[in-house]
Each structure stands twice: as structure tokens, then as C-alpha cells.
Amino acid sequence: MTKVLIAPSKYVQGPGEMNHLGTYASQSGTKALIIISQGGYKRSGAQIEASFKDQDCDYVFDYFHGECCMSEINRLKDILQDNQCDLVIGIGGGKIFDTAKAVAYYAKTPVFIVPTIASTDAPCSGLSVIYNEEGVFQEYLFLPSNPNLVMMDTEIIAKSPVRLTVSGIGDALATYYEARACQRSDAISCAGGKTTLAAMAIAKLCRDTLLAEGVKAKIALEAGVCTPSVEKIIEANTLLSGIGFESAGLAGAHAIHNGLTCLPECHAMYHGEKVAFGTLVQLVLEDAPKEELDVLVPFCIEVGLPVTMEQLGVKELTNQKCMDVATLACAEKDTLHNMPFEVNSTMVAHAIKAADALGHYYLNK
Template sequence: MSTVFISPSKYVQGPNEMDNIGSYTKQLGKKALCLISKGGYKRQGNQIEKSFEKNEVQVVFDYFNGECSKNEINRLKEIVKENQCDVMIGVGGGKIFDTAKAVAYYCQIPVIVAPTIASTDAPCSALSVIYSDEGVFEEYLFLPSNPNLVLMDTDIIAKSPVRLTVAGMGDAMATYFEARACYKSGALTCAGGKVGVAALGIAKLCFDTLIEEGPKARVALDVGACTKSVEKIIEANTLLSGIGFESGGLAGAHAIHNGLTVLEECHSMNHGEKVNFGTLTQLVLENIKEEELNYVLSWMVSVGLPVTLEQLGIEDTSREHLMPVAIAACAENDTLHNMPFEVNPEMVYNAMLAADAYGRKKIGLF
């Protein structure tokens, strides 16, 4: 099997870049459908409209319904056709990006992803995560190409809720450990091949950047400051993690995240927060050295990521309540099977309990 490396066609990151979205769109088409939340439109709608007017490009706005579901994708496909749009734009967060990418794929038009938060590595990927209308994970939709443009306005992102950027760090922290597992097992990645040294190197750079810049960025973000550390974390959360997970592969952390989606009490938690606990659980499954586990766990606590089941909203830790999570994580088509050893639901259940205990001990509750 060959190694495969993929990435977005163009990645732009800097202050006030949303002012240029009309110019970038003009290079791809004449009329765009812009998928955005109602709150997002109140904050950035006027800025986007001005950019389109300045560049004499048309834009149609539509509000996101809240889930990247098949019903939402089909609804937006019809809007693209009705308005004869030739470019798709997603402005906001991860589920908006995934929906925009899926719609662009089915309508065979280019797509621009313009995050207003840095909470996931979804922007750069040729992948959409499909959920039910109720928010339960259903499947991965693998796309033939990455976004045509990823546009990161760091001024906007630095002023977004701190919890979201921290959640992005949780999502990004999984990148190296999952790539490392896939490299050891020779697993097939989202890019359609084995892990190469370039992808593994980017995943490791993502890890190193998070460790070095994460705690400093957290302090700056608390006061809405866009420092060099914040810029580096935005890039790690988005570009390094995006390329790292896609060409480096997914393993235990994201599969355990998918398992956690079966619990209704976890639906209010951000993707990266659940992935972070999945990372901790994966490291327990791997039985890594205590020194490494404490090192990573200390970092998680320092930036404010959840490390216990209670912090994820899970009060019932009985076998009856948690075993469905473990069973879902081990689904035949999920990425837990990319680990370099065989994993079963019993192992996952026990690893989750131990991860929770390690987390409680670290924060002084055990």
C-alpha cells in the first residue's frame, strides 16, 4: 500500500482576512451560497456583504439548522440549484464546514471554509462527519478533494469564546497519538494510504506546538489578545491538526468520541472536549509510561480541557451506562480498529474508568 498526503489547495491566516472573502470567491465563481448561523450573520454578515459588493460578486445567505445531517445537506442542495450558485461557503464552526463541504461535493462546485472559531481540525479536511438530526454520529463521508480555500481571520477567532479554542486544542492533541498508532499498525488513513513521514512529522509538530504554546495562548485568550502564541495555536488547531489527522490517520481517540455521542448528556460538550477524553482513554489502552501519561495529563489540565467523566457531564458511571459507549466505539466501521493491537468493548470500558480515575487524581478529586 502506498503513502498518500493531501491538503487544502490554499490556506490563508491573518488579521482582517474576512474583509477579503469576496476577492477570494471571485477567483472561483460568480455567485456563492454562504452557510452561516443566525448569530454568525449578526456578527460577520455585514463584513461579508461589503466584501462581496466591493468585488462585484453575488452572495446568498442561508442559516444553518444545527446538525450536519443528510436532511440538512439535501435541503441546501436544493437552495444551491434554485439560486444557481457556483461556489459554496461555510462560515462558523465545524458542523457548518462539514455541511458546506458535503453540499459542494454533491453539487460539484468549489468550497471555501471560513472559520470564526478554531475549535476543530475540520476546516482543512476532505471529510464530512455525518450525524442524525438528533446529533448522534452516523458515518464519515470521504470527499474526493480538500477545500479550495481555508480562510482564517485571527482577529475574529481570538475574540471567540475561549472554551472553543481550548476545545480545538483537545481535538489537535489527539493528532499525534492517533497518527503514531496508525503508523505502527500500517492502517489506512483518511487520505487513502499509509502514514508517510511527512504526515507523521506534521502531527508531531502539532503536538510540540500545543505543548509549548498552549498554556501561554490560554492566558492571552482569556483577555481576548491575539498574540504570537494564539496565532500558532490557531494554526496548530486548524492546519497542522487538519493535515496531520487526515494523512496521519484516526485511531482510538476519535472512535471513543463517537461512542460518547450515544450519551445524551454529552451532546452539550464540544467535539474537541470529547476527543480529549478519548485521547486520555487511548493512552491508557496503550499502557504508555506513567511519566508520559502525567506529562500529557498535566498539559490538558493546564489549558482547561476536561479529563474526567463528570467534566463531560456524565454522572452515571455504572457499567450499564458506559458499556454502550464502549460498544459504539468498537463499531466495525470505526477507527478504533486502526490501533496496533486488537481492542474490544471490555477493554475500552475499563480504559475509560481508569482514564477517569487518572483525571480525578490529577485535579485532586481522587
């Protein structure tokens, strides 16, 4: 079977990069639809507009309505066509990125992704996660190409809430463990082929960088500064995790995340926070050695990632809730079936309860 590695056409990271957005846009289109939240426009609108001054590219802003669902994608596609835009730019967080990529796909235009946070590995991927209007996971939309440009202005990202970057650590932490499971099962990755050596090396570098730099970066961000450790974590959360998950594959952790979307109590939690707990569930399913848990779980606790269902908002963890999450996680087309052994909803429900107990055990040590 063919091995495949995919990545964005260009990745740019550094302080002040937002000032150059218009220059990059003028190299790819004549009029850009910029998808942004109202709050994002208040914070960065003037800087974005200034970057387009004297450039051969016009722009139109439209505010994101809050959910990456087909009604929002179709609404923005109509706006793009009505304004004769030939470039889509998504600025903000993960659901804006996924929406921008989907709009560009259906409209057949280039797409730029400009995160103002480092909370997920969504920016670099050729993938959009589609939810319904109530925020419940529906499907993965696999795109024929990755973004044309991913731009990380670390000066802006360092000013974002620290919890968002920590959530990105949780999302990125799953990368290596899911990649390892896919390699063991010889699964087909999101890129459409088997895992390459390069993808596995990137996934491992991602994990190693998080463990080495995560706590230092959190402390620096809480002090309001951007240090080398912060730069490394932003790259790990975004580029290393983005290439690693997509070209090596997803397995248990993200499937558990998708299952957790059925619990209203979890809706206030960020994607990466739920993925972090999903990683613990996956390791329970794998019967991972205690030595591995002794590294991973205390790291999650120290950096501020949830390790129990209570920390995810579920005050009473019933058998039925475990089974509801497990049933959705075991959906036929979800990535739990990339694990190197057969899984069923009963196994997963038990693993959820055991992972929750493990989290309490490490919290009480």
C-alpha cells in the same frame, strides 16, 4: 502500499482576512451560497457583504439549522440549485464546515471554509462527519478533494469564546497520538494510503506546539488579545492538526468521541473536549508510560480540558454507560480498529473507567 498526503488547495491566516473573502470568491465562482448561523450573520454579515462589493461574484445567505445531517445537506443543496450558485462558502464552526463540504460535494462545486472559531481540525479536511437529526454519529463521508480555500481571520477568532479555542486544543492534541498508533499498525489513513514522513512530522509539530504554546495562548485570549502564541495555536488547531489527522490517520481518541455521542449527558460538550478524554482512554488502551501521562494529563487540566467523565457531564459513571460508549466506539467501520492490536468493547469499557480514575488521580494530586 501507496503513501498519500492531502491538504487544502490554499490556507490563509491573519487579522482582517474576512475583508478579502469576496476577492477570493470572485476567482472561483460567479454566485456563492454562504452557509452561516443567524448569530454569525449578525456578527459578521456586514463585513462579508462589504467584501463582495465591486467583485464579479454575487452571493446568497442561508442560515444553518444546527446539525450536519442528510436532511440539512439536501435542503441546502436544493437552495444552491434553485439559486444557480456555483460556489459554497461555510462560515462559522465545525458542523457548518462539514455541511458545506458535503453540499459542495453533491453539487459538484468548489467550497471555501471560513472558521470564526478555532475549535476543531475540520476546516482543512476532505471529510464530513455525518450525524442523525438528534446529533448521534452516523458515518464519515470521505470526499474526493479538500477545500479549495481555508481562511482564518485571527482577529475574529481571538474574539470568540476562549472555551472554543481550548476545545480545538483538545481535538488537535489527539493528532499525534492517533497518528503514532496508525503508523505502528500500518493502517490506511483518511487520505487513502499509508502515513508519510511529512504527515508524521506535522502531527508531532502539532503536539509540540500545543504543549509549548497552549497555556500562554489561553491566558492571552482571556485577556482579550491576539499574541504570537495565539496565532501558533490557531495554526496548530486548524492546519497542523487538519493535515496531520487526515494524512496520518485516526485511531482510538476519535472513536471514543463517537461513542460518547450516545450519552445525552455529553451532548452539551464540544467535540474537542470529548476527543481530549478519548485521547486519555487511548493511552490507557496502549498502556502508555507514566512519563507520558505525567505530561499530557496535567496539561489538559491546566488548559481546561476534561479528564474525567464527570467533567463531561456524566455524574454517575455506571458499567453499562461505559459499555454503551465502548460498543459504539467499536463499530465495525470506526477508527478504533486502527490501533496496533485487536480491541473489543470489554477492553474499551475498562479503559474508559480506568481513564476516568486516572483523571481523578491527577486532579487530586
